[in-house]
Amino acid sequence: MHQVEATVNGATRRAEVSPETTLLSTLRDSWGLTGSKLGCDVGDCGACTVLVDGLSVNSCLLLAVQVNGREVVTIEGLGGFEYLHRLQTAFERLSSFQCGFCAPGMIISAKALLDENPAPTEPEIREALAGNLCRCTGYTKVIDAITEICRDRAVAVEAPA
Amino acid sequence: MKRPGRGIACMWYPIGFTVAANPSSAVVKVNEDGTATVLTGTVEVGQGSLTVLGQIAAQELGISADDVHVVSADTDIAPMDTGAIASRTTFVTGNAVRLAAAEAKTILLEVASEMLGMEPGELEAADHRIRAKTFPDKQVALAEVAARAQIARGRPPLGSASFNPPTISMDPETGQGKPFAAYVYATQIAEVEVDDETGEVEVLRICAAHDSGTAINPALVEGQVEGGIAMGIGMALEEEILFDAEGRQVNPNLTNYLIPTSLDVPRIEVDVIQSYDPLGPFGAKGVGEPTLVPTMPAILNAIHDAVGVRITDLPATAEKVLMAIKERAEVKPLGRG
């Protein structure tokens, strides 16, 4: 067994895991963070996407031991029921998701994109979401929501955080 | 060289299914504060049934969507429902919810009639009030009526109802009959680019016009259409379960069975055509399944328009399109039509 210690959504978390344990199952089973979803377990669907040191990765492909000492952000770190990340606000307004199973991963990928590129073009948005499969929405209202907040940001003076 | 093409396809699609009866039941409880709770045995699978059924109950009771909470998907709690299948929820379950809400409303109108000194038939529920149809100033808050009904009059405003679409079974020899109560219609137009050197097809734009009767929630209708089209693009161009000679699936995973990604689904422009079905709840029909039905032929017809080949066995993979282009090029030069 291995000890893993990581900063998860701003808090230090520890777990004792066998060497083959994935980050996804550690998040879900050891730390109770079930927002990241298991859709394929081999890195095809993107439902398990999280940020590790700011980069979006499939948490089913990473071993828990690989994030030792690193910083992990999951969907639970973005917003809660009472306060939302501005991405989530836009997704809510457009009812962008249907069954919602892909939403946590999709939102994390969108956040990674905007952290890197605050004013992406539509092709850049499509490229950034290409690893997140959705079977319900045709991606249309997801892309619309991201486009909308980029446009809002472009015209509004950013209020200091 | 990339060659443009466009194709059109339309369709009809029935609501519900035919092998057996197709009923739904529902219970609507109006609470003492004028909010309501709906019990239904259908299941939320992403289609938005909780939203739409809430809107239907709210409409019948004259309250807002926010005032209605829908409880679903538990056999110990909810009455029977044939289920989230066959695009039937809005039409069939929606009718059951509407009828159950109407039954609860009857109690509200009777109690309000005592309060307002009018006949129940002269009253309506609208905008959170019970009011006289012809003298809208004569009114009382729905919450007040609901509280009075339960607390003072001992008549909790509760309704339960079932709905089964009227059909006539089909003659086994000739198929003559009335298998479904309602049909929806749709047309999609696809614009594509076909690379005549690789056979690759890129879908550039799809315009979709869908009739769903009254759109209870136009945003959800659009969402269904957009998602159905994505599924249709997959079926048109890439999706296929392959088997080896021993009956073993060759590609049972998302690495080798490809579904459309954000890069494969183009701009989709949806027009919701409003019609009024006399049997539907507030004229609504349904929208779930028909959304992908015209997509494949619209794309395949656009491929023909672009490079003059007809692929008659789906999916129209790049290899298949390229082979057809090569065969055709031997007969006549490529081009539109």
Place this chain on the structure above:
Amino acid sequence: MPRKVTEEKQAEAQQLLEAPPATHLPAVAPDSLPKAPALTPEVNKQTPAVGQRVTRPDIRTHITGTTRYIDDLSFPGMLHVKILRSAHAHARILSINVDALHKMPGVVATLTGEEVPVNSFGSTYQDQPVLAVDRVRHRGDGIVAVAAETEQQALEALDAVKVDYEPLPAVFDPLEAMDPDAPKIHRIDNVYASKVIMRGDVDRGFEESDQIFERRYTTPMIEHVPLEPFAAIALWEPDGQLHVYSTNGRITLGRADLARTLSLPMNRIRLTATIIGGNFGGKNEIRTEPIVALLAKKSGRPVKAVYTRQEEFIASTTRHPLVMDYKTGIANDGRLLARSVKLVLDGGAYASWSETTVGKAAILAAGPYRIPNVRVEGRAVYTNKTVTGAMRGFGAPQVAFAYESQMDEIAYSLGIDPLEIRLLNGFEEGSISPTGQVLQAVALKETLLMAAKRSRWREGDL
């Protein structure tokens, strides 16, 4: 089903981590400070409610990752199930030996088909075993289920099961399966469902036609691919009630099937569907529900079974492949005079929803057109392939591909615009369908004209 991560993918993920440290380390919720709008947007408070673009009541839990899907539920002491599936497409099972299974680490309980009180289910015909006992009819058939402390232990334990088979001749092509000499997959004929629709006199219609168009169209087997795989959890309450959570989209009929397979009164079963991560028709039958219920009974513990992505492909239902022969007679002015359609549906190893599918496909096969003479004949056929069942459209997408491809071919051949030929023949208010139904609320032409307007169809080329 072992988990397969390609080395490239693993390397790719590792490589990402080796990248230079990002300059923008994410603090938690870095730009989440603006308060979210009120829990309910204004539109949800408006009347009348119908017609409003009301925000989904479940959207906020979806976007915050707090919707509880079935795999997010867990119960103290819960066991995990894996199922051994057939090694052959068609075979007699000579023996099943699970003795060694009980010695495998973590194994708590096992189940074979002989232990299922009524080992059959199906929405039209109950021709499908919960777990196969004496015969397998496709490679997705389950044979032995094992409940262990962890998923990994359950998976590894399956290696200890010994099954002896006697392979039988298999048939994979639905047209070959219709041959009287083809291997029989069930006791009845391989053609197990059919539908005929006749209106007018199709032979005379062809005689009166100026031109005849004939073509065969085929479509492949398609998987629903809901992002959430199929799953079920069973617990027995202390009072003897069975509570099953499942991703089943039709719980009323699901409970009836469960009561039948378990021989339990319906009022002792509570079937709860969780919020489902996509259905599209693939989650409309019971699947592992009786298995988890029986393993929970045997073990005295809650039991969960979650399909792998591979099982979702091979052991759930799929979309029917169709072979469709279309023959259409037309007048030179573009009017459709007669259409005959022959449909063969590849029904896979079990009936599932084929009867509904062949019915819907046949009813819709002539298209939304006023055709005085129509004959449609649809048949569903058993093969030794994955079970085909309900999927978004029930045969309609397949026949629409055929009738609209042929419509386009006719239009081009006659030099008539594809939009105009549809307007010429399309259903109108009061048109009579091939089953003799008078249609109402017909909005076909409105949709044709609206889509044409939106795409500027009549303005000419792209």
